[in-house]
Amino acid sequence: MxxxxxxxxxxxxxxxxxxxxxxxxxxxxxxxxxxxxxxxxxxxxxxxxxxxxxxxxxxxxxxxxxxxxxxxxxxxxxxxxxLAPPIDRRAAYYRWFFFAAGPVEAATMNKTLGVVPADEQRRMVGYDRLETVLDTLETAVKDTPYLAGSDFSAVDVYAGSQIGWGLQFGTLEKRQAFIDYWDRLSSRPAxxxxxxxxxxxxxx
CATH class of the missing domain: 3.40.30.10 (Glutaredoxin)
Structure with a gap:
């Protein structure tokens, strides 16, 4: 090695x-x-x-x-x-990397811990509420085959892992868009x- x-x-x-x-x-x-x-x-x-x-x-x-x-x-x-798009085509790549590391991670972890922001706290937590995060993520994985566009990239490894674990352990709703997206990733040889x-x- x-x-x-x-x-x-x-x-x-x-x-x-x-x-x-x-x-x-x-x-x-x-x-x-x-x-x-x-x-x-x-x-x-x-x-x-x-x-x-x-x-x-x-x-x-x-x-x-x-x-x-x-x-x-x-x-x-x-x-x-x-595994990274050309620099002039990285807008979606960066967007979903930071979205997965921020709102998705925080919202799903809070759900696991039983933490639910009150209505008056939703603007403070950064992700509004879990449903808003899931709706946004669902739109992202429905619009294109992969999060950065038509080609698989590093953001699919990171965000895709969160979706895969969420489906396995019940921290994400089993929406069809999530299931279809994970099916595209989980059989990759790597x-x-x-x-x-x-x-x-x-x-x-």
Whole structure:
């Protein structure tokens, strides 16, 4: 394995998103599994991510954390993979990356935690309410085959993973547009390989 790209993860984490992205990129990387508990809070790992969580990557001398940032970074640093649109056609790409990392993440997590903003708080939380987020996301995945247009890109890895997990664990309504979109993504060879690699790391 190349020492230029190190992937810090745990198979029971959002690291699965980054694993999928790495498999789409198709370059050699070294996997470093970080166990929950003391290992994630140890000084050596806190130098990688002071938050004490995975995933993270080290590419040469650069460290990147946060799933969306890692996916975007990998798409840019390995352009031959074709996972980012040309710079003059990135409006939708950026829009849905930040929408997924912001309103979608916040609204679905709040639902999981049982947090429902009162009507007078809706303007303060940034996403209005979960239904508004889902309606907006539904429009995005209905309008084009992929979020950035006609071609699959890194934003589909990130936002698509959230949709896939939401459908699996019940944090998203099972709207037909979400199901159809996830069906387009979940059978990709890189996604299948990524799942096999992570599943093999899950303790029995």
């Amino acid at each position: 190349s020492s230029d790209l190190k992937f810090y993860t745990n198979p029971m984490s959002r690291g699965r998103i980054v694993r999928w992205m790495l498999e789409e990129v198709g370059v050699p990387y070294e996997t470093i599994v970080v166990e929950y508990g003391d290992a994630m809070k140890a000084p050596d790992f806190l130098r990688i991510n002071p938050m004490g969580k995975v995933p993270a990557i080290r590419h040469k001398s650069s460290i990147v954390t946060e799933c969306a940032a890692i996916c975007a970074y990998l798409a840019d640093i390995f352009p031959n993979a074709g 996604k299948v390989r990524a799942d096999e690699l992570d599943d093999a790391l899950v303790p029995n």
